[in-house]
Amino acid sequence: MPGLAAPLIAWYRDAARDLPWRREGFGAWGTLVSEFMLQQTPVNRVIPHLEAWLERWPTPSDLAASPPAEAVTRWANLGYPRRALWLHRAAVEIRDRHDGVVPRDVDALLALTGIGDYTARAVAVFAYGDRHPVVDTNTRRVLARAVEGRAQPGPPHRRDLERMDAELPADIAEAAIVNAAAMELGAIICTARSPKCDACPLAAQCAWRAAGYPASEDRRRKQATYEGSDRQARGAVLKTLREAAPTPVPLFAVLPDWPDATQRDRAIDSLISDGLVEAEDDLLHLPR
DNA sequence: GATACGTGGGC
DNA sequence: TGCCCAAGTAT
CATH class of the missing domain: 1.10.340.30 (Hypothetical protein; domain 2)
Incomplete structure (x- = not known):
């Protein structure tokens, strides 16, 4: 060949x-x-x-x-x-x-x-x-x-x-x-x-x-559904912080209307765990 | 090795 | 419309 x-x-x-x-x-x-x-x-x-x-x-x-x-x-x-x-x-x-x-x-x-x-x-x-x-x-x-x-x-x-x-x-x-x-x-x-x-x-x-x-x-593995996913929640949290940056955002002001508050909190925790978000008291900001 | 990880365009 | 796909990497 x-x-x-x-x-x-x-x-x-x-x-x-x-x-x-x-x-x-x-x-x-x-x-x-x-x-x-x-x-x-x-x-x-x-x-x-x-x-x-x-x-x-x-x-x-x-x-x-x-x-x-x-x-x-x-x-x-x-x-x-x-x-x-x-x-x-x-x-x-x-x-x-x-x-x-x-x-x-x-x-x-x-x-x-x-x-x-x-x-x-x-x-x-x-x-x-x-x-x-x-x-x-x-x-x-x-x-x-x-x-x-x-x-x-x-x-x-x-x-x-x-x-x-x-x-x-x-x-x-x-x-x-x-x-x-x-x-x-x-x-x-x-x-x-x-x-x-x-x-x-x-x-x-x-x-x-x-x-x-x-x-x-x-069949290729189907990509996980994005709508309603943790990934979507993470994306929304980060978008909020990006658009506010460099001003920190109070925790209570992050996605207050998100349909699943538990999921929102989990998203914030995982972002902190990844180093993409930092928390001081009740303020969230991007990593300095 | 399977899984999680964003966002948007194409059909 | 909803599904598929996109010059991958870390865990």
């Missing part, structure tokens, strides 16, 4: 979107911030916040010098606000342990708060040009379809890194492009629903297409 590299490289040269983090000289800090924001949040929602963030905090040390509260506030509606807290912690760690320079070594990156297998390698590859497999949900779907002939990938597995590594050319610069191209293909062509196979550079060799597009065997 032919590899994926050559057609991906040729396709990417013409089809890649013009995204901020692909600009020449975007910088490792910008790459790191963009990858944090892109964890589970769509590209189009990230871009304006990313640009504002980098304008406010051009370096890791700039962010580290600000209170976490401001990071959480400026995270706005990107979702999963713990990422804002973790990004702030990572900035402090970069300042304290790496002289303010985003590390290049994958293990050093993995040791930073909020950075896992994906983000560590994405920074090493896209910011520093090193050769590693970068595997996100798009890449896993492309591999599942083109190589395995399955409609959807199985759950993420460490094995995915080795499988992607096997598709990478020896040439370091080309390997980086293949990583980016696999992600890009999954994002705009080989999408989860209604893939655009007519425009796919891998169509001729796609195992899933050759097999007649068999449906996925196992």
Whole structure:
């Protein structure tokens, strides 16, 4: 079976979107911030916040010098606000342990708060040009379809890194492009629903297409219902505190009309436990 | 390894 | 409309 590299490289040269983090000289800090924001949040929602963030905090040390509260506030509606807290912690760690320079070594990156297998390698590859497999949900779907002939990938597995590594050319610069191209293909062509196979550079060799597009065997785990959930309550509490910041909010004034007071209190407790909220007497505020 | 964790857009 | 999905990580 032919590899994926050559057609991906040729396709990417013409089809890649013009995204901020692909600009020449975007910088490792910008790459790191963009990858944090892109964890589970769509590209189009990230871009304006990313640009504002980098304008406010051009370096890791700039962010580290600000209170976490401001990071959480400026995270706005990107979702999963713990990422804002973790990004702030990572900035402090970069300042304290790496002289303010985003590390290049994958293990050093993995040791930073909020950075896992994906983000560590994405920074090493896209910011520093090193050769590693970068595997996100798009890449896993492309591999599942083109190589395995399955409609959807199985759950993420460490094995995915080795499988992607096997598709990478020896040439370091080309390997980086293949990583980016696999992600890009999954994002705009080989999408989860209604893939655009007519425009796919891998169509001729796609195992899933050759097999007649068999449906996925196992149902993906259904996402928990959001309406009425604790997550929704946490989101509402944090929204209240963000919009009031830097002014603290009296406990009694936080979601007084929430339908389930027990749930509201549980949400506040869990936010405090996560470090996203602090309490002094009966005042709640974002972490200072 | 399963689960919790926001928010909003697309169909 | 309601469900599915989105450049994951920590526990």
